[in-house]
Amino acid sequence: MNILLLGSGGREHAFAYKIAQSDKTSKLYIAPGNAGTSSCGENVSINSNDFIEVKNFSLSNDIDMLVVGPEDPLVNGIADFFAEDKDLKDIMLVGPKKLGATLEGSKDFAKDFLNKHNIPTARHKSISIENIQEGFDFLDDLQAPYVLKADGLAAGKGVLIIDNVDEAKTSLKDMLNGQFGDAGNTVVIEEFLKGIELSVFVVTDGRDYKILGAAKDYKRIGENDTGLNTGGMGAVSPVPFADKDFMDKVEKQVVIPTVKGFEKDGIDYKGFVFIGLMNMNGNPYVIEYNVRMGDPETEVIFPRIKSDVVELFEAISTQNLSNYSIDIDERTVTTVMLVSGGYPEAYQKDKEITGIEDCQDCIVFHAGTKKNESKIETAGGRVIAVSAFGKDIKEALKLSYLNADKINFEGKYLRTDIGLDLL
Ligand code: AMP
Ligand code: GLY
Numbered sequence: 001m002n003i004l005l006l007g008s009g010g011r012e013h014a015f016a017y018k019i020a021q022s023d024k025t026s027k028l029y030i031a032p033g034n035a036g037t038s039s040c041g042e043n044v045s046i047n048s049n050d051f052i053e054v055k056n057f058s059l060s061n062d063i064d065m066l067v068v069g070p071e072d073p074l075v076n077g078i079a080d081f082f083a084e085d086k087d088l089k090d091i092m093l094v095g096p097k098k099l100g101a102t103l104e105g106s107k108d109f110a111k112d113f114l115n116k117h118n119i120p121t122a123r124h125k126s127i128s129i130e131n132i133q134e135g136f137d138f139l140d141d142l143q144a145p146y147v148l149k150a151d152g153l154a155a156g157k158g159v160l161i162i163d164n165v166d167e168a169k170t171s172l173k174d175m176l177n178g179q180f181g182d183a184g185n186t187v188v189i190e191e192f193l194k195g196i197e198l199s200v201f202v203v204t205d206g207r208d209y210k211i212l213g214a215a216k217d218y219k220r221i222g223e224n225d226t227g228l229n230t231g232g233m234g235a236v237s238p239v240p241f242a243d244k245d246f247m248d249k250v251e252k253q254v255v256i257p258t259v260k261g262f263e264k265d266g267i268d269y270k271g272f273v274f275i276g277l278m279n280m281n282g283n284p285y286v287i288e289y290n291v292r293m294g295d296p297e298t299e300v301i302f303p304r305i306k307s308d309v310v311e312l313f314e315a316i317s318t319q320n321l322s323n324y325s326i327d328i329d330e331r332t333v334t335t336v337m338l339v340s341g342g343y344p345e346a347y348q349k350d351k352e353i354t355g356i357e358d359c360q361d362c363i364v365f366h367a368g369t370k371k372n373e374s375k376i377e378t379a380g381g382r383v384i385a386v387s388a389f390g391k392d393i394k395e396a397l398k399l400s401y402l403n404a405d406k407i408n409f410e411g412k413y414l415r416t417d418i419g420l421d422l423l
Helices: 010-020 053-060 080-084 098-105 107-116 129-141 166-174 244-262 298-304 309-317 394-403
Strands: 001-006 027-032 063-066 092-094 125-126 146-150 159-162 187-190 198-202 207-219 221-222 228-230 234-237 271-280 283-290 332-339 363-365 367-374 376-377 381-392
Touching: 001 010, 001 053, 010 027, 010 092, 010 298, 010 309, 010 363, 010 367, 010 381, 027 053, 063 080, 063 309, 080 092, 080 098, 092 309, 098 107, 098 283, 107 187, 107 283, 125 129, 129 166, 129 187, 146 166, 159 166, 159 198, 159 207, 166 187, 198 244, 198 309, 207 244, 234 298, 244 271, 244 283, 283 332, 298 332, 298 381, 332 394, 381 394
Parallel strands: 001 027, 001 063, 063 092
Antiparallel strands: 125 187, 146 159, 146 187, 198 207, 198 271, 207 234, 221 228, 234 332, 271 283, 332 381, 363 381, 367 376
């Protein structure tokens, strides 16, 4: 089978790593990929948001399957574009159509979906400039801290958590007045949920589902969860506090009603569902949906999938998941992200990366890297994720950190406390 994978991060290297292991894969192309994906297949420089370009490439290279890594092409409707084009409709596609992708693209839409299907989530109100007074009144009703979310995609920056009610009201006004551009034309005000966060990853063919596992990521740049938010500085899977009892509740109260909700609402969803959850006193509450895998969560979830992922993708896109059984490794995987100095603010690029060849007993997933002749150089804020297996978190972390120390580039930074709160 010829497969085209869209994306360029650590997530896509983890996808490519597993796809390349499948006997079903004849040729794998990654667009645009990174220095790591080029050892799993061929990187091609096409723009995944230019659907005509993706179409032309797919037709001229006999692509049988399109796997979409990031959310943007999904929110922009790449799955609809393929389904509606007579030359492309037979290409298997992993990723929901635009309506399903709106679960990530609009927080207001996601909250309506959650409430409609009785899935536990924080109380909320959606506010636009016309009903701003309702927003002020709702804030007066809530207890601090106050959660304000720009409705649309805001590059992970659109959520504010504010301690003081007057500041929350000012921020509400600022958001509605364009602080996050059009993404903030509607603002979701939410009750604050106090608990421990984790994510659960699910695949669905729109009728059936399989749970890939739970992961915890570490979003802040600084030790002990301090400083600015990042795309993720490390991750652990499985999560010890997501025990059988909790995961049973997640399945019953969240996963099943979500997949049934897709069917009831006529949402044609074939792909990944990334469910951001708060564990409050042993009960799950949905914080958000994403319509893709997480990064760096994929770097701990995918290595644990023992089954052939191309067969899994095939089952998703041909609605055959009910006949598919998935085998997940019981061991723990941890990943530690190496980032460029300055990240998540302005950072330098084009720094030579050394030491990757000295790594042992781990998987080095590339994120922001590129090849420059025989050298590998940094090309992004998050550079490399070092994933390792262990019988428990401690053993896995030891290998992740041992190998993370072997890799060097100017300005390299990492958190040294990934997973320690779970020990
Ligand atoms: P979101 O983009 O909706 O995932 O929000 C970003 C982050 O804000 C989440 O990962 C949580 O840490 C936090 N957050 C969002 N909503 C809430 C909430 N209702 N209560 C507490 N924390 C929240
Ligand atoms: N690590 C969080 C995300 O992928 O959105």
